[in-house]
Amino acid sequence: MSEHPPARRRRTGLAAAVGLTALLGIYVWLVALRAVQLVATGRAVGIVLGVALLVAPLLVLGLIVREWLLALDVQRMADTLATAGQLPVDDLPRSASGRVDRAAAREAFGPYRDQVQADPGDWRGWYLLGFAYDAAGDRSRARAALRTASRLHRGKGAPGDLP
Incomplete structure (x- = not known):
């Protein structure tokens, strides 16, 4: 290994x-x-x-x-x-096959959504929200959140609504 x-x-x-x-x-x-x-x-x-x-x-x-x-x-x-030491640790429980436990991912999702609602202009929150969406199995919202994070990171445009 x-x-x-x-x-x-x-x-x-x-x-x-x-x-x-x-x-x-x-x-x-x-x-x-x-x-x-x-x-x-x-x-x-x-x-x-x-x-x-x-x-x-x-x-x-x-x-x-x-x-x-x-x-x-x-x-x-x-x-x-x-x-900056700000990447979250992926400690979500997984099945024997390695798949993320969707219920645990949805439960862990809340703080990231709250962070974006508190500061929608911060790309970091959108980035983390994108990966929370991905862990919860919602790939289309994950991509939308990452696109918003990218747009904010590059300094182009205002934040969008939560996907």
Whole structure:
């Protein structure tokens, strides 16, 4: 067993994300290449299909860039909190398979929600709330809270309502 499993898990996750992004990049490149070929036919149907196929890869690339920027900012926020000794300890009870006990996660959720309600302009509260949502199994609210934390961390915009 490794002495530092979380660091190894993080590297493995990063490698998987980079690998999948590279594969998706190749796919997007091939679709864009085919789209240009369709437009070059000069036929109306080819042009329409080619333009449609060009829009899709651009949209996909935009979404990929958005997710990577969020991931990088979330890591910067985690580093800042870790340096300040403010990262919470994940001591939630888990099942034999390693899944977080949802009832315990929901119970631990309250203080984070209260922290955000007390100071909605503090990115730290939103960051911690995002991970509390994640532990409770609500991934869409977790992402929304992390997006709000990122926006506040970068100094862009006002806080949103609780997701």
